Amino acid sequence: MVAPESWQTKKDFATKRLSATTAPTTSFVKGKEMENPYNGKSTRLCLAFDIGTSFSSISYCILNPGEVPVIRNVDRFPRQHHADRIEKVPSVIYYDHAGKLWAIGAEILDPEINSEAADEGWIKVAWFKLLFGHKKAAKLSHHSPLPANKTKEDVLSDYLQYLYECSRDFIEDAHPDGVFLWKSLHGDAQFILSHPATWGGKQHDMLRGCMAQSGILPNSHMGRLAFVSEGEANLHYIMRHRHELGLDSDPKGDGVLVFDAGGGTIDIGSYNIIQWSPVVMEEMSVPESLMLGSHVLAVELRAMLDRVTDKREALHMYESFEQFTSSPVDQRIEEVHPEVVKMFDSCVSAVVQAINVQRKGNVSKLRTAFFLGGLSLGSRLCEKLVSRLRFMHIRVFRPEHLLGHAVSEGSISCYLNNHVIYRVARFTYGVKCTREFEQNDPEHQRRRRSAFVNPSGKVFLPNGYQAILKKGTRVSRDREFSWVFVHECNRKEETKTASCEVICYVGDLANPQWMDTEPGRVFYLTNLVPQLIGCKDKYRTLCAVRADVSNVPVFPLKRSAIHFTQAESARPFYRQKFWVVLSFGMTEMKAEVKWFEGNEERRSPANVIYEE
Numbered sequence: 001m002v003a004p005e006s007w008q009t010k011k012d013f014a015t016k017r018l019s020a021t022t023a024p025t026t027s028f029v030k031g032k033e034m035e036n037p038y039n040g041k042s043t044r045l046c047l048a049f050d051i052g053t054s055f056s057s058i059s060y061c062i063l064n065p066g067e068v069p070v071i072r073n074v075d076r077f078p079r080q081h082h083a084d085r086i087e088k089v090p091s092v093i094y095y096d097h098a099g100k101l102w103a104i105g106a107e108i109l110d111p112e113i114n115s116e117a118a119d120e121g122w123i124k125v126a127w128f129k130l131l132f133g134h135k136k137a138a139k140l141s142h143h144s145p146l147p148a149n150k151t152k153e154d155v156l157s158d159y160l161q162y163l164y165e166c167s168r169d170f171i172e173d174a175h176p177d178g179v180f181l182w183k184s185l186h187g188d189a190q191f192i193l194s195h196p197a198t199w200g201g202k203q204h205d206m207l208r209g210c211m212a213q214s215g216i217l218p219n220s221h222m223g224r225l226a227f228v229s230e231g232e233a234n235l236h237y238i239m240r241h242r243h244e245l246g247l248d249s250d251p252k253g254d255g256v257l258v259f260d261a262g263g264g265t266i267d268i269g270s271y272n273i274i275q276w277s278p279v280v281m282e283e284m285s286v287p288e289s290l291m292l293g294s295h296v297l298a299v300e301l302r303a304m305l306d307r308v309t310d311k312r313e314a315l316h317m318y319e320s321f322e323q324f325t326s327s328p329v330d331q332r333i334e335e336v337h338p339e340v341v342k343m344f345d346s347c348v349s350a351v352v353q354a355i356n357v358q359r360k361g362n363v364s365k366l367r368t369a370f371f372l373g374g375l376s377l378g379s380r381l382c383e384k385l386v387s388r389l390r391f392m393h394i395r396v397f398r399p400e401h402l403l404g405h406a407v408s409e410g411s412i413s414c415y416l417n418n419h420v421i422y423r424v425a426r427f428t429y430g431v432k433c434t435r436e437f438e439q440n441d442p443e444h445q446r447r448r449r450s451a452f453v454n455p456s457g458k459v460f461l462p463n464g465y466q467a468i469l470k471k472g473t474r475v476s477r478d479r480e481f482s483w484v485f486v487h488e489c490n491r492k493e494e495t496k497t498a499s500c501e502v503i504c505y506v507g508d509l510a511n512p513q514w515m516d517t518e519p520g521r522v523f524y525l526t527n528l529v530p531q532l533i534g535c536k537d538k539y540r541t542l543c544a545v546r547a548d549v550s551n552v553p554v555f556p557l558k559r560s561a562i563h564f565t566q567a568e569s570a571r572p573f574y575r576q577k578f579w580v581v582l583s584f585g586m587t588e589m590k591a592e593v594k595w596f597e598g599n600e601e602r603r604s605p606a607n608v609i610y611e612e
Helices: 012-020 105-109 111-120 128-132 135-143 152-174 178-188 201-213 219-224 230-240 294-306 311-325 338-359 380-391 406-416 442-446 566-570
Strands: 031-033 044-051 055-063 070-073 092-095 101-104 123-126 190-195 225-229 255-261 266-276 279-283 288-290 366-373 395-397 420-424 428-436 459-469 474-476 480-489 497-505 523-526 529-532 539-548 555-557 573-583 590-597 600-605 607-609
Touching (some): 044 152, 044 178, 055 406, 070 406, 092 105, 092 152, 105 111, 105 152, 128 152, 152 178, 190 201, 201 219, 201 225, 201 539, 219 225, 225 230, 225 406, 230 266, 230 279, 230 366, 230 406, 255 338, 266 338, 288 338, 294 311, 294 338, 338 380, 366 380, 459 497, 480 497, 497 573, 539 573, 539 590, 590 607
Parallel strands (some): 044 190, 190 225, 255 366
Antiparallel strands (some): 031 070, 044 055, 055 070, 092 101, 092 123, 255 266, 420 474, 428 497, 480 573, 523 529, 555 573, 573 590
């Protein structure tokens, strides 16, 4: 793969620096062994990229058949400013106004680069990860605007390509015969991308597109791309280093709280330890994700400073903020600014509330918490949170000396040997459906004006909702959920393809039945016709499932003479019956179509499509 032209045309000082920082062969090829030998048939390269809001990291593993895999971390980068090893590189890119890339990642740490950026008026793009998340997160990124001709996908593609090039350079320099090793393995490499717990299929599609745009993976090879949530990556990192953390006693039956304070969010997840050796775990509750990361709080601080005209008060606010987030005890100021105290008290309250949600029904099990991410152990914020947790009889671990590659290293560990066998459904998942009219059902009577007759002569009501998987359900990795799809149509040509939408219900009903109303909603009369207040905000389309069903048997049938004219009854209609099968147990949702030919089950893959 050839680096972008803008990377090849750096200033002279960048080229000189490259030769000065090239590492001696094998000097830093160290890593942590996994527990089980690799059972694959051929040698493979596994690369994990952790793209954080502020900083990013890379880990990799060379999988040799019959050998215990060793995870290694990239800690030297081309064109870095100094010869020391660095665990993470800034998630920052400098572009000129034409959109040409001039500096990226480790290069940003060079004062000369920043000086030239100021002289040339380059655009500094940071926090671009927030553009892909929640709308509230995307709004925060306006503090770091994109060049006029660059999209968020362009920026992420550039950064992914940078990480890929850094991986190549490191492996070629660090291993004996590294150039040959890279050439022989990179064409079939397995890639793992980590992401926040709130990201789903829409973001997965975006990441696939960026991997293709960057030239790392063609669209036809997306089977070599896997996704891991940052929370589970952190969990697997902790389990790999459990002996270094002093977790030698068997905590079977105990719960573990994983607290990750990043630049954009604070993510909180809880896991129950089913078995200790080998490790087997399950999710205890739906993970919480709070928009209270360090960058979010810094933006709030900036807004506070903009309202202050007194320079001394502004300095007081800034020092107070630093004390809450990073300053150690010996650098503390005597009196903290009250507005900053109020901001962080609100943050602590929100975090504690989220922890209590995780503890609901599991109070006696949650006994250990791990603090990861950029939050300093000596900060006031960390002290406040630790104090609250200890009050809940939860012991707290903060493995500060091990954190540099926690997510990227944990991503590979999770991919190779996933310890989490049960997850908790985030939402109620279902589909829009029709319900056969029942004369004695009061709700059906209220809806009789909307009834219609299908080709077989049965009376149905529209706007029904059929739950497939209810929120809070424990889901194993191999458990499937399905619903029957009876397709009736007038033309045989309409039986070639089928599609439906998977819809999430986010309301409070335990068993939602209708998509246009809920109990307690008011009826309005419009032109003397009852109109129901809609509940569209309670139902959100997650994705569409589309499948080729041309191999599913089609049966021509006669129409009912009761509901159709003689001419209409003379024309047949066509019916197909199949099941749409969904798997929710992994990070990605999978879909298939199944049907029966006699007693034999048949299956065919289906496409899961997320709208822009």
